[in-house]
Amino acid sequence: MQRRLEMNLTQAEAARRAGRSLDTWRKWEADPSSVGEESRRRCSAVLRLEVHEVPVGSDVGDLYVRTWGECPFMTPRQAYAISVQLDVWNDIEISEWVQSPDEPLYTVGPFESFDLPVMMLVGENRAWAAGVAQRCAVIAREIESGVLPCDRPGPYIDEVLFGAASNAARGWAEIDPSLVEPVPAREETRGDAGDDEYRVGDDYWGELYDEFDDRSRWTDYDYPLLKDNPALRHLLDERPPLTWLDPPFDPDPDLRALLSMMPGVEG
Structure with missing residues (x-):
């Protein structure tokens, strides 16, 4: 969440950029493992996080x-x-x-x-x-x-x-x-x-x-x-x-x- 706030993004805007629903974004912020691997990848891409910062499966x-x-x-x-x-x-x-x-x-x-x-x-x-x-x-x-x-x-x-x-x-x-x-x-x-x-x-x-x-x-x-x-x-x-x-x-x-x-x- 801290990274999103630093980028001046609301949850809704971040979800839109990730191509995921607002509910999916909120789940990802609370617990990355609670959503699928592609959602984790897309959400992390929006915040420009390094791969090791978000648990993912296959790229x-x-x-x-x-x-x-x-x-x-x-x-x-x-x-x-x-x-x-x-x-x-x-x-x-x-x-x-x-x-x-x-x-x-x-x-x-x-x-x-x-x-x-x-x-x-x-x-x-x-x-x-x-x-x-x-x-x-x-x-x-x-x-x-x-x-x-x-x-x-x-x-x-x-x-x-x-x-x-x-x-x-x-x-x-x-x-x-x-x-x-x-x-x-x-x-x-x-x-x-x-x-x-x-x-x-x-x-x-x-x-x-x-x-x-x-x-x-x-x-x-x-x-x-x-x-x-x-x-x-x-x-x-x-x-x-x-x-x-x-x-x-x-x-x-x-x-x-x-x-x-x-x-x-x-x-």
């Missing part, structure tokens, strides 16, 4: 290096930052709003990054917000295991959330790199002469954006994140926000063939 950095260390377009630190941002939205911002909606939902992350017409249709729907929080948790755990939303079928909101989390994580990771120190840094690397092997460094996010654009299953996933996008109205007509949590409709080949033969139905 969380090892996890991200194993899953993303050889990835050419995203570094382990970038993957970690995105996971942390998703956890912050799930554990803190959305969860606290669902329990006590004292402010408009459009002011809460990640919804503050959505263009306003989206949130005008959502209103103050707590069930929808809770569903989004659950998707944040799912995506964060999948990233830890080396899977991105574009790697498997999923609801539209998953790719929207990944895009929003990437933008937000880039912002705070560049402002305060110490928040991603639990994961080893990586510099840009190139292969030998004539070798096209390439891996981005921590400071370059453009390759991740380009790769995700190319591989996304929902090619319009970024429309809600673009301010005053003229194509957004058509998207909202065809796919209202309250359907964004729905699983994708992908009929089996026989059903698809049957539908294609029905009058007025395109295959």
